[in-house]
Amino acid sequence: MTDGRPQRLTIVTPTTAQFHSELYRIGGSAAARGHAVTVIARGGPGLAIEERHPAGYRIIRIASDPREGLPLPAAIRARIRQRATRRALKPRGGPARILEVRAGTHEAIRIAPRADLVLGYHYLGIGTGLALGRRDRAPVIYDAGDIYLASTAVEALPRPVRAAIRQYERAAAQRADAVVTANDAYAAELARRLDVPLPVVVLNCPPRWTPPAVPPRRFHEALGLDPGTRVVLYHGGFTAERGIEQLIEAIPRVERAVLVLLGYGPLAARYQAIAADPATAGRVRVLPAVDPAELLEWVASADVAAMPILATTLNHRLSTPNKLFEALAVGLPVVASDLPGMAAIVRPLDAGRLVDPAEPASIAAGLNAVLDTPEPERLARRERILAAAGAAYNWETQSARLFAEFERLTHRPW
Numbered sequence: 001m002t003d004g005r006p007q008r009l010t011i012v013t014p015t016t017a018q019f020h021s022e023l024y025r026i027g028g029s030a031a032a033r034g035h036a037v038t039v040i041a042r043g044g045p046g047l048a049i050e051e052r053h054p055a056g057y058r059i060i061r062i063a064s065d066p067r068e069g070l071p072l073p074a075a076i077r078a079r080i081r082q083r084a085t086r087r088a089l090k091p092r093g094g095p096a097r098i099l100e101v102r103a104g105t106h107e108a109i110r111i112a113p114r115a116d117l118v119l120g121y122h123y124l125g126i127g128t129g130l131a132l133g134r135r136d137r138a139p140v141i142y143d144a145g146d147i148y149l150a151s152t153a154v155e156a157l158p159r160p161v162r163a164a165i166r167q168y169e170r171a172a173a174q175r176a177d178a179v180v181t182a183n184d185a186y187a188a189e190l191a192r193r194l195d196v197p198l199p200v201v202v203l204n205c206p207p208r209w210t211p212p213a214v215p216p217r218r219f220h221e222a223l224g225l226d227p228g229t230r231v232v233l234y235h236g237g238f239t240a241e242r243g244i245e246q247l248i249e250a251i252p253r254v255e256r257a258v259l260v261l262l263g264y265g266p267l268a269a270r271y272q273a274i275a276a277d278p279a280t281a282g283r284v285r286v287l288p289a290v291d292p293a294e295l296l297e298w299v300a301s302a303d304v305a306a307m308p309i310l311a312t313t314l315n316h317r318l319s320t321p322n323k324l325f326e327a328l329a330v331g332l333p334v335v336a337s338d339l340p341g342m343a344a345i346v347r348p349l350d351a352g353r354l355v356d357p358a359e360p361a362s363i364a365a366g367l368n369a370v371l372d373t374p375e376p377e378r379l380a381r382r383e384r385i386l387a388a389a390g391a392a393y394n395w396e397t398q399s400a401r402l403f404a405e406f407e408r409l410t411h412r413p414w
Contacts, residue, residue, distance in 0.1 A: 007412060008036045010115035010132055012108070014101065014124035017041035017059050019264060021322050022145065022204045024055060024292040026119070029399050031056030033414065038115070040108050040128065054293065060111060062104045105131050117141070117410055120176070123148050123169040130175055139409040142176040144169075144199065147189055150314040152241055170194050177409050180402065185318040185341055202402045205325040207395040209296050211386075218301040219260055223285050230257040230371050232335075233302035235295070236323050238265030241316065243308030243337070243357045248274060251283050253364035257371065258282070259306075262298060264289040300330035304370045307336045308357035320345065327351075328389045331382040333373075335366040345393075351385050 009030050013023055017039050027037045037056070043049065043063030051059050105128040112132055118140045120129020126142045133140035148154050149166055157165070170193070173179050179199040181187050187199045219231045232254065234247055244261065248271075251259040261271050261284070268286070275284045290298055299305065305327035309316050318341040327334050328351065336342040338354035346354055353366035373381065391397075406414040 005412070006035045007116045007406075007410065007414060008038075008114060009117050009119065009406075010038050010040060010112055010129075010138075011057075011119045011121070012040045012125040012129040012132070013121045014042055015121075016044040016047055016061065017053075018044075018047070019289050019292065020121075021206075021292050021295075022143075023121070024053075025204070025206070025395050025399070026402065027053070027057035028055030029395070029403075030414070033403075035414070036113075038113055040104075040112055040132075042104070062107045062111075101125075101127065104128060108132060109135055116412070117406055119143055121145065123165060123172065126169075126172045126176065130172060133177075139177040140175075141405070141409070142173050142179045144173070144179055144181045144186070144190055144194075145204075146182070147186060147193070147315045147318070149193065150189075152239075152313055152315075155313060178405055180405065183318065183320045183341060185344075189314070189318065200401060200405050203320065203325060203393065203398045204322050205389075205393045205395050205398050206296055206329040208390055209300075209329045211300065211331065212297075216297045216301040218298050219285075219287075220301070222287065223258075223260070225258065228256060230254075230304075231302040232257050232259045232367055232371075233262060233299065233305050233332075234259065234307070234323075235262040235289075235299065235305070235326070236307075236321065238263050238267040238271060240267065241310040241312045243306070243310055243363070244271065246308055246310075246357060246360045246363055247306055248280075248284055249360035250364040250367065253361070254367045254371065257303075257367070259284050260302070261286045262289065295326060296330055299326050299332060302332060304352070304367060305332050305334045306363070306367065307334060307342070308355060308363050309337045309339070309342075310357050311337065311339055317341065325389075325393055328385050328393050331386040331389070333370045333378075333381055333385070335363065335370055349385065349388050350381065351388075 011023055011027055013020055017023060027039055031037045039057055039059045041059055041061045043061040047061055049061050053059055101124050108128050109131055115136050115138045118129045118133045118138055120126035121143045129140050173194040173196050179196050180202050181190055181199045182204055184201055187201050191198045234244055247259055272286045275286045307321055307323050309319060311317050317339045320341045324342055334352035336346050336354055337357040343354050346352055353369050355366040356362040403414045
């Protein structure tokens with residue numbers, strides 16, 4: 001910290017805050033500088049309502065009843081709570097999620113501590129962030145980590161719902177004091193779509209990482225793999241259109257290799273069933289997501305990181321996913337989609353292979369090319385990747401931009 005006065009940062013996320021890497025980095029960095037950081041998150045089964053994260057920030061989870069978000073006077077909502085038929089009144093589907101967020105805003109206003117600055121993630125989090133900013137007369141930042149209207153989830157919604165989200169996000173972004181996003185391409189697109197000044201770009205990179213003297217072998221140890229087995233790693237969300245099915249189809253064409261899926265999400269059970277199927281012959285393994293503090297050592301235990309995201313949306317085409325920067329941080333080569341977002345980083349750095357994500361044969365060829373690289377070239381590539389991560393693709397460099405924005409908005413040192 002640059003002076004003795006800590007600031008109060010409130011971060012609002014529509015997630016449960018368990019595996020939100022950017023939140024972990026921002027919250028942990030601000031706490032390490034001596035500031036008081038509170039995360040307002042979504043409740044979930046088995047999760048504590050309130051806890052202190054090891055990185056130094058406080059998490060308060062809100063388990064909202066969607067009925068509390070109905071646009072009705074408080075007295076009527078209270079009557080609904082008391083009715084014997086309240087279960088029948090429970091909204092379902094997409095509208096329930098919107099009402100749940102609205103209800104969470106009511107609760108956040110009641111319980112969240114006062115803030116000097118509020119950071120709202122996602123279009124589902126910025127509304128609560130703006131409400132807290134109004135309450136505390138604090139500046140609000142909208143963190144738009146994606147072009148949400150160009151995402152698979154939103155594009156699948158009915159047209160009137162998409163139009164409502166578009167109008168809502170645009171109005172919220174314009175009411176915020178600043179917008180930040182994840183790469184230059186997103187910034188240009190969001191400035192046009194939201195009619196806001198060019199957002200501040202903060203790449204979601206891990207901190208600089210020093211490789212241990214003995215290379216980690218976490219996957220071999222956890223899965224009992226033969227020492228000669230090569231690990232192809234996909235890590236992150238288990239959702240559609242991430243190229244996971246194509247990787248599963250590609251892995252039989254890669255000799256002496258297993259595909260490890262490390263993560264969480266709605267398709268976890270599906271991938272676990274595939275891994276358990278004798279037809280895969282043990283070539284596909286599934287492990288649960290790990291704490292962000294441990295993730296880099298797991299990533300460093302692989303031989304190649306695979307991220308063949310499909311070119312199904314503009315959001316995917318321009319994406320620079322966290323997993324790319326996590327691979328670079330540990331000097332791990334990648335096999336990535338030949339799309340504008342990732343290619344702009346992978347190609348100049350010669351950090352691996354760019355492939356057609358829709359073609360398992362192309363993915364397999366890319367994996368074989370990386371894994372079969374002669375030892376001198378492999379070591380040179382590793383050093384080149386680590387040097388780039390140390391110079392630019394690291395949280396120390398990226399967070400300086402974010403904290404400079406904090407200082408600009410609050411007129412106080414961060």
